[in-house]
Amino acid sequence: MGNITVTERKPSVEEYIQLRNSVGWKILQYDKIEKGLNNSIYCVCVEDRGNIIGFGRIVGDGGTVFYIQDIMVTPSYQKQKIGTLIMRKIMDYISDNCIDGAIVGLIALSKLDKFYKKFGFVSNQNNCFYRYND
Numbered sequence: 001m002g003n004i005t006v007t008e009r010k011p012s013v014e015e016y017i018q019l020r021n022s023v024g025w026k027i028l029q030y031d032k033i034e035k036g037l038n039n040s041i042y043c044v045c046v047e048d049r050g051n052i053i054g055f056g057r058i059v060g061d062g063g064t065v066f067y068i069q070d071i072m073v074t075p076s077y078q079k080q081k082i083g084t085l086i087m088r089k090i091m092d093y094i095s096d097n098c099i100d101g102a103i104v105g106l107i108a109l110s111k112l113d114k115f116y117k118k119f120g121f122v123s124n125q126n127n128c129f130y131r132y133n134d
């Protein structure tokens with residue numbers, strides 16, 4: 001973890017595509033990715049010697065409703081708590097900017113229950129996770 005840096009910044013579209021490729025997610029249209037990243041209210045990037053290896057972002061209204069999206073860690077860096085680091089930055093941002101009782105949501109596979117429950121999320125049967133930020 002010696003050369004790992006965490007930066008609150010928007011990734012380039014190329015960096016975002018690199019990460020999506022690394023985790024095997026479908027590649028989306030370039031201009032739509034750009035629009036989506038630009039409309040995000042918060043982005044965090046993790047780099048190893050300048051190369052992006054992790055990412056997460058929030059979309060929402062910035063005060064009362066937040067949706068967490070695109071939490072990704074390149075497979076060779078997984079299981080080293082980098083995902084946890086990204087989620088901590090995201091939850092800190094939400095806590096610093098939300099009203100009491102803000103709704104925070106995300107969609108995730110049920111195998112990630114343990115990962116998200118550590119941050120206070122509960123899930124329903126449709127893989128929707130949510131919490132009220134009190």
Ligand SMILES: CC(C)(COP(=O)(O)OP(=O)(O)OC[C@H]1O[C@@H](n2cnc3c(N)ncnc32)[C@H](O)[C@@H]1OP(=O)(O)O)[C@@H](O)C(=O)NCCC(=O)NCCS
Binds near residue numbers: 073074078082085114
């Ligand atoms: C999900 C993801 C971001 C986790 O990142 P990570 O850096 O490996 O996670 P951490 O090392 O911080 O893991 C923390 C805990 O989450 C759980 N966890 C993480 N990845 C998991 C997985 N793939 N399956 C089951 N549990 C997992 C573990 O319980 C782990 O706790 P432990 O260390 O006590 O075992 C990463 O696996 C990833 O990028 N996956 C592909 C993309 C994806 O599915 N993103 C989630 C979208 S909702």
